[in-house]
Amino acid sequence: MVTSASRILATPPAAPVEGIRLDVEDVSHAFQLEGQPLPVLNQVSFSAAPGEFVALLGPSGCGKSTLLRLVAGLEHATAGAVRADDAPIRAPDPSRILVFQDPTLYPWRTVEANVALGLEARGLIKNQRHRVAEALDLVGLTGFESAYPRQLSGGMAQRVALARALVNEPRLLLLDEPLGKLDSLTRITMQGELLKLWQQARFTALLVTHDVEEALFLAERVIVFSDRPARIVADVAVDVAYPRHRGDPRLAELRHRILHLLGLDETW
């Protein structure tokens, strides 16, 4: 595993945030669907060290988003425990932020006003307005403060969503296919940007993605899940130092192994 000390920092952070230590312990979860239990997670256990970047891969509908919602505190597990720095997660908290595939910006608010939302909601905007500008700078959107969402490209809108998360200085960033709707070129650019943000801000990151290459380019570990109800099939260490090169033969090897774990045979 690559330790945080060996990461290449583009700019040293002014006040680095210490990432959360996350423990998911023997978590099972079921929904009720038409009076019947629908098992979604099956005895899932893993931990993420403070500042670690972990990717979650698994078949569609297996329970990945549900797992992120449990970690965010939006849902309570049927069984097992989810802990942040040893404290049980019972409710949402601004230290743990969820970013979705769809940026869900308010169309009537400017970029700046969208990013300011979290600080406004917490009554911090008066003293901490400068954090809005800092977050916009981090995602490369300085100069677009007064633009409205309809005036942005898909990639820019997703950057605003990231800035809106970062303004809260999250200690755990939960990313649910955040780049899933972007074209492949924008996606590759944004992967690099996401990596830079993580290296600067030092939050713990949990990324759900369908893209094996994206998981391997970004994460220090990749957890592979089975079909629903999701159980962990493998926990794969990505033992490649940053900055990574997409053509690295070790990444190709890991990709091959993970696709196999996901059930693809040798003919792909």
Ligand SMILES: Nc1ncnc2c1ncn2[C@@H]1O[C@H](COP(=O)(O)OP(=O)(O)OP(=O)(O)O)[C@@H](O)[C@H]1O
């Ligand atoms: N609130 C809910 N009530 C009932 N069933 C639900 C609820 N939320 C999710 N499910 C079901 O739980 C299962 C897992 O859903 P989830 O969204 O976690 O999957 P996922 O792994 O994120 O899938 P995808 O990769 O397609 O996003 C699905 O069968 C879904 O229908």
Ligand SMILES: [Mg+2]
């Ligand atoms: Mg999902």
